[in-house]
Amino acid sequence: MSRVAHPAGPRHADVLPADHPPAPPEDLNALDPAIWPRGARRADGVLTLGGIDVRDLATQFGTPALITDEADVRGRAREYVEAFGDGSQVFYASKAFCSRAVLRWVTEEGLGVDVCTGGELEVALSAGVDPARITLHGNNKLPAELERAVTARIGHIAVDSFEEIARLAYYAERAGVRPRVLVRVTTGVEAHTHEFMATAHDDQKFGFSLASGDADEAVRRVLALPVLTFAGLHSHIGSQIFDTAGFEVAARRVLELAARIHAEHGVAIEELDLGGGFGIAYTTEDDAPEVKTLAAGLRAIVAGQCAAFGLPEPRLTIEPGRGIIGPSTVTLYEVGTIKNVDGIRTYVSVDGGMSDNIRTALYDAAYTCVLASRSAAAPPMLCRVVGRHCESGDIVVRDCYLPSDLAPGDLIAVAATGAYCRSLASNYNHLPRPGVVAVRDGTAREIVRRETLDDLLRLDVG
Numbered sequence: 001m002s003r004v005a006h007p008a009g010p011r012h013a014d015v016l017p018a019d020h021p022p023a024p025p026e027d028l029n030a031l032d033p034a035i036w037p038r039g040a041r042r043a044d045g046v047l048t049l050g051g052i053d054v055r056d057l058a059t060q061f062g063t064p065a066l067i068t069d070e071a072d073v074r075g076r077a078r079e080y081v082e083a084f085g086d087g088s089q090v091f092y093a094s095k096a097f098c099s100r101a102v103l104r105w106v107t108e109e110g111l112g113v114d115v116c117t118g119g120e121l122e123v124a125l126s127a128g129v130d131p132a133r134i135t136l137h138g139n140n141k142l143p144a145e146l147e148r149a150v151t152a153r154i155g156h157i158a159v160d161s162f163e164e165i166a167r168l169a170y171y172a173e174r175a176g177v178r179p180r181v182l183v184r185v186t187t188g189v190e191a192h193t194h195e196f197m198a199t200a201h202d203d204q205k206f207g208f209s210l211a212s213g214d215a216d217e218a219v220r221r222v223l224a225l226p227v228l229t230f231a232g233l234h235s236h237i238g239s240q241i242f243d244t245a246g247f248e249v250a251a252r253r254v255l256e257l258a259a260r261i262h263a264e265h266g267v268a269i270e271e272l273d274l275g276g277g278f279g280i281a282y283t284t285e286d287d288a289p290e291v292k293t294l295a296a297g298l299r300a301i302v303a304g305q306c307a308a309f310g311l312p313e314p315r316l317t318i319e320p321g322r323g324i325i326g327p328s329t330v331t332l333y334e335v336g337t338i339k340n341v342d343g344i345r346t347y348v349s350v351d352g353g354m355s356d357n358i359r360t361a362l363y364d365a366a367y368t369c370v371l372a373s374r375s376a377a378a379p380p381m382l383c384r385v386v387g388r389h390c391e392s393g394d395i396v397v398r399d400c401y402l403p404s405d406l407a408p409g410d411l412i413a414v415a416a417t418g419a420y421c422r423s424l425a426s427n428y429n430h431l432p433r434p435g436v437v438a439v440r441d442g443t444a445r446e447i448v449r450r451e452t453l454d455d456l457l458r459l460d461v462g
Ligand SMILES: Cc1ncc(COP(=O)(O)O)c(C=O)c1O
Pocket: 093, 095, 096, 114, 137, 199, 236, 238, 239, 240, 275, 276, 277, 278, 319, 320, 321, 322, 323, 419
């Protein structure tokens, strides 16, 4: 890479294929039900969420704000439970978005909760989640986190390194508890997703490699420690996955290991956790499969592979995060400035940005957005929605069409921001992080309070 300054070309951040930008939508005011929360409507042209006018939400709670449709979250949670059916378990991956209210909703719908830090674990415990229905993940769990998980008697701990097996045994012994352990396996499957979202190819930090024999050795060590209960195997191949092909290869490789364990130790795995990663529609170009189709595919894969290896079928667990919370939420922003860069594009600056949605900068994520505070008949204008941070990569929506009469003060809504937006939010440039507002049947309440500048100043104790 050249580090010598040179005159720039005219375009910035064009990473999309040559056929971009896509054609404008037929109706700029339309809300595609595959993308928007189930409770999203237009009433007299204005977007309503859970029966509430977004202008009222903006007045009451300020912008930017993440608005979460509770019925949507509960409905999707129920669909996962129904689709995977008896004998399987669905755990909500709280890293996608972790708040007490959401953890209560999903557990009331029959899900368990998957956490990957002590912080997420405390939210789950303080939400009243049954510890037996919590699994702890993470490639470097702190000793104090392992101790807390053991003493809280959570249901499962997915071990991720040899050091951790020894540390966990130490805390289990000390607490007189015998935790159930899953061994996280790196299957060598590369999910066709962004590099930073793929988690099971060999060259990465998670899990025990199957190819090197580390996974077999990890199981040996867990079985050799009477203070640990070997429950089964775990694999997570990545995120935003649209078909079962990757899961099929991963399941086959994990079950080959299960067959070796059976042959070597006479132990059949009780549990097979195939992780999360089920994709959702962010734009009309995403064709997300129905959950029941995915579920039928995964169950058939596991049944078929177990039959082929002569193994009893383990209990199947899956851990969707995005698939449950992602589509339920939209981010409301107020438009501040509109700058037409002649012959290139129009930049629409909003009152948030990469501090409330880093996914565009991090993963080249694509989003859909609409003018929310009114409908418009004006012709479409190709826009780039950008934030107010001191970074030219501070892009919220790389390419979208908004009406050409868009004006400062209008509200725009970005769809499908429930997963990995608020949970990845930062205070970059000392912007307070936005609140999260739950809407349901015409009522709204903040479930995560909007931060204030005072919150930030209180931390500055120098
Ligand atoms: C172990 C594990 N389980 C589940 C998930 C959830 O993935 P998703 O939100 O894509 O369903 C992740 C995401 O990184 C993960 O690492």
